[in-house]
Amino acid sequence: MSENPSNPTPAPDVADLALAEAEQTDRIDHGPGWFRILWSSRKARAGIVLLGLYVLLAILAPVIAPYRGDDTSFAPVLLPGGEHLMGTTTQGADIFSQLIWGTRVSLVVGLFGGLFATAVGLVIGLTSGYFEGTWIDDVLSLLTNVALVVPTLPLIITLMAYSEVRSIWFTILIIGIISWAGAARSKRALMITLRHRDFVTAAKFAGDRTPTIIAREILPQMTSLVAAGFFGAATGAIGAEAGLSFLGLGNTESVSWGTMLYQAQLQGALAQGLWVWLLVPGLALSGLIMALTLINFGIDLISNPHLREDG
Amino acid sequence: MKYFLRRIGYFLLTLWAAITLNFLIPRLQPGDPAELMIRQISGRDTEIDPARIEAMRVMLGQPDGNLFEQYLAYLGQLARGDFGYSYTYFPATVTDVIGRALLWTLVLVGVTLVLSFVLGTVLGAFAAWWRNSPFDSIVTLGSTFVGTLQSFWVALLLLFVFGYVLGWFPTAGGYEASMPGLNLEFLLDAVKHSVLPAAVLMLLGPVGWVLGMRNTMILNLGEDYIRLARAKGVPDKQIALRYAARNALLPSVTGLAMALGGILGGQILIETTFDYPGLGRLMQQAASGKDYPLLQALLLFTIVGTLVANLVADMLYGVLDPRARKAA
Numbered sequence: 001m002s003e004n005p006s007n008p009t010p011a012p013d014v015a016d017l018a019l020a021e022a023e024q025t026d027r028i029d030h031g032p033g034w035f036r037i038l039w040s041s042r043k044a045r046a047g048i049v050l051l052g053l054y055v056l057l058a059i060l061a062p063v064i065a066p067y068r069g070d071d072t073s074f075a076p077v078l079l080p081g082g083e084h085l086m087g088t089t090t091q092g093a094d095i096f097s098q099l100i101w102g103t104r105v106s107l108v109v110g111l112f113g114g115l116f117a118t119a120v121g122l123v124i125g126l127t128s129g130y131f132e133g134t135w136i137d138d139v140l141s142l143l144t145n146v147a148l149v150v151p152t153l154p155l156i157i158t159l160m161a162y163s164e165v166r167s168i169w170f171t172i173l174i175i176g177i178i179s180w181a182g183a184a185r186s187k188r189a190l191m192i193t194l195r196h197r198d199f200v201t202a203a204k205f206a207g208d209r210t211p212t213i214i215a216r217e218i219l220p221q222m223t224s225l226v227a228a229g230f231f232g233a234a235t236g237a238i239g240a241e242a243g244l245s246f247l248g249l250g251n252t253e254s255v256s257w258g259t260m261l262y263q264a265q266l267q268g269a270l271a272q273g274l275w276v277w278l279l280v281p282g283l284a285l286s287g288l289i290m291a292l293t294l295i296n297f298g299i300d301l302i303s304n305p306h307l308r309e310d311g
Numbered sequence: 312m313k314y315f316l317r318r319i320g321y322f323l324l325t326l327w328a329a330i331t332l333n334f335l336i337p338r339l340q341p342g343d344p345a346e347l348m349i350r351q352i353s354g355r356d357t358e359i360d361p362a363r364i365e366a367m368r369v370m371l372g373q374p375d376g377n378l379f380e381q382y383l384a385y386l387g388q389l390a391r392g393d394f395g396y397s398y399t400y401f402p403a404t405v406t407d408v409i410g411r412a413l414l415w416t417l418v419l420v421g422v423t424l425v426l427s428f429v430l431g432t433v434l435g436a437f438a439a440w441w442r443n444s445p446f447d448s449i450v451t452l453g454s455t456f457v458g459t460l461q462s463f464w465v466a467l468l469l470l471f472v473f474g475y476v477l478g479w480f481p482t483a484g485g486y487e488a489s490m491p492g493l494n495l496e497f498l499l500d501a502v503k504h505s506v507l508p509a510a511v512l513m514l515l516g517p518v519g520w521v522l523g524m525r526n527t528m529i530l531n532l533g534e535d536y537i538r539l540a541r542a543k544g545v546p547d548k549q550i551a552l553r554y555a556a557r558n559a560l561l562p563s564v565t566g567l568a569m570a571l572g573g574i575l576g577g578q579i580l581i582e583t584t585f586d587y588p589g590l591g592r593l594m595q596q597a598a599s600g601k602d603y604p605l606l607q608a609l610l611l612f613t614i615v616g617t618l619v620a621n622l623v624a625d626m627l628y629g630v631l632d633p634r635a636r637k638a639a
Binding site: 271 | 321324325329332336337339455459464465467468471475476573583584594599603607609610617
């Protein structure tokens, strides 16, 4: 509000009204009203519903999936129908059950990979931006720029090849460590512009300490950027896990959609015409990524009011 | 001039950081890295061929010395272009193995990248010009939808339908092994093998260019100079092409320069699916076969390619946009 010029016109009620209105939209942007904006966009609504379905599938996996994903005790290469809704694999695993259980892997990777990358990006970006012009910023910026240009997939593959660990958490760790740079850069830029705003200076003069200022004054301004960054990072993490598993470098503990496709190609699903096995994991992946993309359209509406008009 | 010197300085700094990173990755694990890696590859108790340890030592740069001596030795090897021997292709050197795969990737990924760029940029420009028209909706929604597809899954589906079910194209490899030599027959055969991988790249490739071009062009169309041109009575076609599209092309052109550097990484997922003999499949093989000298060299190769491309993109930006030069 400090940037509002004092109104010289003799119509104080109108000015007050405008001010009150501005305050209200401000509250909508950062208060609980954000969900209303998100929900008001048809695309975002579809995304939320779709993501909700996936979450439900993951939680209810033990109820919905008839068998365990790693149970290979069935007759191999059964066609869809009967006891096995989508048939069985060459090794005799139930494809439908693998698909349902795979939802968990992708959602866990998306959630924690996204959170991890977002957190690292936020800390590095904010620190770098707050200390703009000092050696701390120089070092962190160099680090960010290196991480930004180094090709992601080759680096992840190299690190995975050196590791003997094949757990899903290790995959998440590696993906998170590598994909924070874009987020760090955008947060640094925003931090630099926000740092010199009047309300931050005011808080400084009021005697607030740096961590308090960052947490109470600056972070709330970044909510939508952080949220958009999170969904972007989650999408990237889900894709990276699928790709790694498809290359046979993923986790070996649980069946994911990427592993299903890896097994499908390895065990000759193509030559034997087992098209359901090929089709469903990729469809599930696309649906999930579509849900996250649609939600991000809605988040753009929160951060950029100009987009709201032509929805 | 200052702008260009700064860019070159920054390039050298990032190059050094990347090379050092490449040096450190194999040394992050405790113990003697050379022996550790050999043990990982050949199992705990097997007799180890001294030649293999030697190959590993060549790659690591004499792990007997302290870290700094190793680092110097490593830099010396890089300067000589000596990456040691590949395990999986022994006795071929890493340089030879990479050299054999290079052309395949350059042709396949290079050609499809340039075509994707042209197609995507043109579609994006028209979508922005006819904003909110049915054409725009189809292009934008289509790109968003295609953008959610996983490249290797599309590759698998195409391989299944056109390779196995219809049998129109070969299902693996880059050429028939029985046909060496550079003749027309071989070239036609190579083209036939690359149709499916190229189709995947051409389907997924334009997406980023479409959305990027559309967004910048819409921003440009809202600028005052466009309004002025309209007020002056400049024909629509000229505004679209000579004014808006020309300016909107700027980020895309530098983006293309950067993407061209990314070619050196190959298309790991797509090349692996089609068993295409390029750098991407080589990287996958090196990773699954724990062929560390080859893997390290490929990673370095990819990183250096991207960095050089980045430098070129920055330079290009400085030449094309005077504002960037002044800002520095």
